[in-house]
Amino acid sequence: MRVLTLLSSLCLLTTILLSNFLCNGSNQHFSCIETEKNALLKFKQDLEDHLNRLSSWEDEEDCCKWNGVVCDNLAGHVHEIHLRGFDSIGYHQIPTAADLEEILRFKLGGKINPSLLNLKHLKYLDLSNNNFKGIQFPSFIGSLSSLTYLNLSRSGFEGTFPPQLGNLSMIRYLSLGGFSEDKKVSVENLK
Numbered sequence: 001m002r003v004l005t006l007l008s009s010l011c012l013l014t015t016i017l018l019s020n021f022l023c024n025g026s027n028q029h030f031s032c033i034e035t036e037k038n039a040l041l042k043f044k045q046d047l048e049d050h051l052n053r054l055s056s057w058e059d060e061e062d063c064c065k066w067n068g069v070v071c072d073n074l075a076g077h078v079h080e081i082h083l084r085g086f087d088s089i090g091y092h093q094i095p096t097a098a099d100l101e102e103i104l105r106f107k108l109g110g111k112i113n114p115s116l117l118n119l120k121h122l123k124y125l126d127l128s129n130n131n132f133k134g135i136q137f138p139s140f141i142g143s144l145s146s147l148t149y150l151n152l153s154r155s156g157f158e159g160t161f162p163p164q165l166g167n168l169s170m171i172r173y174l175s176l177g178g179f180s181e182d183k184k185v186s187v188e189n190l191k
């Protein structure tokens with residue numbers, strides 16, 4: 001009798017452990033990879049984010065659930081970053097000074113940390129319509145070799161396009177135009 005009880009409790013214990021293990025195992029596919037999470041956190045550190053658009057980047061454990069971040073479901077790699085700013089489209093009346101102020105505050109600024117290079121599977125990067133206030137194009141972006149979509153247009157980058165952009169061999173959509181209205185950007189370098 002005691003053997004039977006022991007056996008059945010062992011059985012129960014095994015089931016619990018196994019299901020726990022299986023559950024956590026499959027969960028792990030959907031949660032982000034530690035090195036990629038750290039890369040994103042470094043990237044965030046260098047950004048100015050007045051309206052706290054990236055607040056989920058601290059509150060939420062799983063970086064695949066962060067605002068603007070899309071991961072691949074199977075391996076959990078970060079595939080896409082969607083951090084486009086607002087423009088005035090969608091206003092039905094002429095925006096007030098307060099609206100414009102809000103739009104401006106919604107824009108991200110600061111610097112682009114090269115930690116993005118640790119996102120080896122990054123395919124999609126949209127930082128358009130932000131306000132990087134005339135900083136140089138980050139040339140390391142040319143080394144994000146998996147990129148198929150890159151949009152840095154209307155985000156206040158200045159200077160010449162780095163020749164390294166020619167290294168983006170997978171790129172399908174590249175949008176860099178329309179910086180600030182009164183500044184000239186040279187396209188001579190782009191092959």
Ligand SMILES: *[C@@H]1O[C@H](CO)[C@@H](O)[C@H](O)[C@H]1NC(C)=O
Nearest residue numbers: 017020021022023024025027
């Ligand atoms: C499985 O995950 C749960 C909740 O996330 C945790 O409490 C538990 O300790 C984990 N079990 C194993 C075997 O890792």
Ligand SMILES: *[C@@H]1O[C@H](CO)[C@@H](O)[C@H](O)[C@H]1NC(C)=O
Nearest residue numbers: 084128129151153154173175
């Ligand atoms: C790039 O971003 C701008 C501004 O957000 C947008 O108008 C444009 O359609 C985007 N380009 C592509 C190719 O998606």
Ligand SMILES: *[C@@H]1O[C@H](CO)[C@@H](O)[C@H](O)[C@H]1NC(C)=O
Nearest residue numbers: 142143145163164165166167
């Ligand atoms: C990228 O391009 C530059 C200049 O065009 C070249 O010198 C460099 O070796 C390339 N880097 C990679 C990682 O392909």
